[in-house]
Amino acid sequence: MELNPYQERAVIANGHCTVLACPGSGKTRVLASRAAYLLEAYEQGRVCAVTFTRDSAEELKSRILTTCGHANASRLAVGTFHSIALAQLRRNRSSGLGRLISEGERLSLIRRCWKQHAKRHSLESVIQAIDSSKSKIDWQPVESAAIMAALTTYGELLHAEGAIDFSDLMLKAVQDMNTKSAPPLSVRWLLVDEAQDMDEVQMEWVKAHARQGIEVTLVGDDDQSLYSFRHAMGYAGLKHISEYLSSAVMSLPINYRSPDNIVQHANRLISYNADRAPKAIEAFNKLHGAIDIMRVADRWSEADLIAAHIAAKSDRESWTVLGRTNSMLDAVEVAFVERNVPYYRLGGKSVWDKTVGSTLMGLLHSVAGGSWTGLANTLFFCGMAPALVNDISRVLPDATCLERLDAIDHDHPLLENSKSDREMFASIQEAMRDWVQQDRLDRPALVIHAVSAWLAERTTEENATLLQRLEGILCRMNGRLLNRVVTATTRCKSISSGTPIMTLHAAKGLEFSNVWIMGAEEGNLPHVESTPEEERRLFYVGMTRTKGQLIVSSAASEGAESRFIEESELPQ
Ligand SMILES: Nc1ncnc2c1ncn2[C@@H]1O[C@H](COP(=O)(O)OP(=O)(O)OP(=O)(O)O)[C@@H](O)[C@H]1O
Numbered sequence: 081m082e083l084n085p086y087q088e089r090a091v092i093a094n095g096h097c098t099v100l101a102c103p104g105s106g107k108t109r110v111l112a113s114r115a116a117y118l119l120e121a122y123e124q125g126r127v128c129a130v131t132f133t134r135d136s137a138e139e140l141k142s143r144i145l146t147t148c149g150h151a152n153a154s155r156l157a158v159g160t161f162h163s164i165a166l167a168q169l170r171r172n173r174s175s176g177l178g179r180l181i182s183e184g185e186r187l188s189l190i191r192r193c194w195k196q197h198a199k200r201h202s203l204e205s206v207i208q209a210i211d212s213s214k215s216k217i218d219w220q221p222v223e224s225a226a227i228m229a230a231l232t233t234y235g236e237l238l239h240a241e242g243a244i245d246f247s248d249l250m251l252k253a254v255q256d257m258n259t260k261s262a263p264p265l266s267v268r269w270l271l272v273d274e275a276q277d278m279d280e281v282q283m284e285w286v287k288a289h290a291r292q293g294i295e296v297t298l299v300g301d302d303d304q305s306l307y308s309f310r311h312a313m314g315y316a317g318l319k320h321i322s323e324y325l326s327s328a329v330m331s332l333p334i335n336y337r338s339p340d341n342i343v344q345h346a347n348r349l350i351s352y353n354a355d356r357a358p359k360a361i362e363a364f365n366k367l368h369g370a371i372d373i374m375r376v377a378d379r380w381s382e383a384d385l386i387a388a389h390i391a392a393k394s395d396r397e398s399w400t401v402l403g404r405t406n407s408m409l410d411a412v413e414v415a416f417v418e419r420n421v422p423y424y425r426l427g428g429k430s431v432w433d434k435t436v437g438s439t440l441m442g443l444l445h446s447v448a449g450g451s452w453t454g455l456a457n458t459l460f461f462c463g464m465a466p467a468l469v470n471d472i473s474r475v476l477p478d479a480t481c482l483e484r485l486d487a488i489d490h491d492h493p494l495l496e497n498s499k500s501d502r503e504m505f506a507s508i509q510e511a512m513r514d515w516v517q518q519d520r521l522d523r524p525a526l527v528i529h530a531v532s533a534w535l536a537e538r539t540t541e542e543n544a545t546l547l548q549r550l551e552g553i554l555c556r557m558n559g560r561l562l563n564r565v566v567t568a569t570t571r572c573k574s575i576s577s578g579t580p581i582m583t584l585h586a587a588k589g590l591e592f593s594n595v596w597i598m599g600a601e602e603g604n605l606p607h608v609e610s611t612p613e614e615e616r617r618l619f620y621v622g623m624t625r626t627k628g629q630l631i632v633s634s635a636a637s638e639g640a641e642s643r644f645i646e647e648s649e650l651p652q
Pocket residue numbers: 082083084087101102103104105106107108109110301304336337588589590591
């Protein structure tokens with residue numbers, strides 16, 4: 081693999097080293113080349129390369145093995161912090177580790193504790209407190225007694241159920257090493273990519289390895305630290321650990337990814353953040369990348385603009401759409417489907433799998449002779465109490481939807497307490513009879529329109545607009561109702577090529593031919609729930625993903641144009 085002299089120096093460095101460098105300067109290339117170099121240059125000793133997501137670990141492994149060949153594969157371990165810690169714990173504890181619960185199970189368990197102790201607080205604040213307690217070594221208890229009680233119960237329940245969660249893995253690995261009840265990984269070199277995202281516990285794990293004589297290479301960029309809400313240590317952390325290890329700190333000053341003008345705009349933007357590692361950067365590519373700033377009336381017009389623009393291009397697949405939140409990407413997905421532009425969503429649910437889409441599809445499925453679940457979810461979506469929905473769902477469990485609805489009449493004891501639930505139930509009872517009848521007569525468009533209108537009347541204006549667009553897509557399809565439901569919900573899953581759509585967070589570490597950043601409004605980017613510094617880093621990461629063109633768009637109805645457009649001096 082070709083390397084410039086700065087990269088070469090980092091690849092063959094002796095001892096601990098930290099490579100702090102800008103986007104696209106070849107940090108990941110250096111990490112992969114260094115791993116390959118160590119395996120080839122030394123006949124003995126294992127290398128472990130760690131990163132944060134499964135996808136980037138796979139990518140890293142294949143980059144290393146492409147460089148050094150498979151002959152040394154047995155001396156190489158590549159994984160996420162969690163997977164490596166899990167393997168470490170399993171090797172050293174023959175029993176007693178506990179069952180690792182899934183993310184879904186973790187959330188239901190937290191919900192149980194929240195409901196029991198801290199209902200007056202948000203679920204989010206309980207999740208935050210639990211995450212925080214496991215991502216710091218010196219953790220300060222939270223002030224709220226209710227949240228503390230939820231947190232304590234969470235720990236007790238995990239213990240009682242013989243389970244552990246993902247965050248426990250790192251914590252236990254560190255504790256085991258510190259108490260000498262477990263050895264460190266049996267490797268000679270430990271390499272970490274995206275090291276700015278390490279939290280305190282992950283950093284302690286790296287330090288514990290260094291104390292045992294393992295040589296540590298960290299590569300990262302403090303300007304791309306995007307997870308301070310998950311306690312990533314960013315610049316302060318990188319500085320601390322580099323000083324602790326007395327690492328040689330190096331930089332890579334050449335950006336190989338983006339055109340010169342875009343690198344300069346990105347630099348102007350990030351210079352607004354204080355407390356950064358000093359880093360020079362110069363673009364290798366002296367070409368000029370086209371930049372466009374667009375402003376439209378509202379989110380749907382923005383989505384239409386994106387889809388129409390990309391649909392008209394001969395190189396559709398060279399574009400990638402990045403958004404601050406997953407929900408703003410829904411509008412783009414719908415606009416792509418409407419124009420038959422192939423796309424895929426990376427690291428986020430499709431609009432058909434989210435609440436509004438899945439409720440509509442579930443209800444249509446129930447109408448077309450499918451299960452009761454879609455109808456039950458609809459009642460819940462429209463505001464019926466979950467306990468009542470569950471009770472109703474127990475009546476005549478083996479019958480059809482219509483038979484089940486008919487088994488509950490207007491003065492059924494289940495409905496006696498709430499007038500609004502009674503009315504909603506009567507309304508869906510009558511509507512279902514009609515919809516099922518129309519479906520039997522094979523009038524899918526009529527049913528789709530009626531079902532969508534029924535739901536739209538019982539939800540927010542924003543959801544109603546989305547329903548209308550989904551209705552349009554289904555109405556334009558061919559075939560019977562059931563076929564349309566199946567086709568629409570499986571189509572997005574079967575496609576893995578086309579224009580990628582993803583959040584700015586998911587784009588970190590990746591690169592694309594052309595980038596479109598949407599939703600550049602005050603309130604969204606910077607987002608109200610975050611800090612301007614962190615959001616500036618997000619915009620910076622977005623801009624520096626492009627190898628060619630950059631488009632930034634915003635919607636007037638959502639807020640004023642993002643300050644980041646002005647700060648980066650993008651041409652208006
Ligand atoms: N010496 C080089 N010669 C040619 N191309 C290079 C060189 N170094 C890196 N590149 C290319 O530049 C691009 C960016 O490299 P890489 O992804 O390793 O950068 P990075 O610093 O890890 O970026 P990020 O900060 O976004 O993670 C890649 O396409 C890579 O192949």
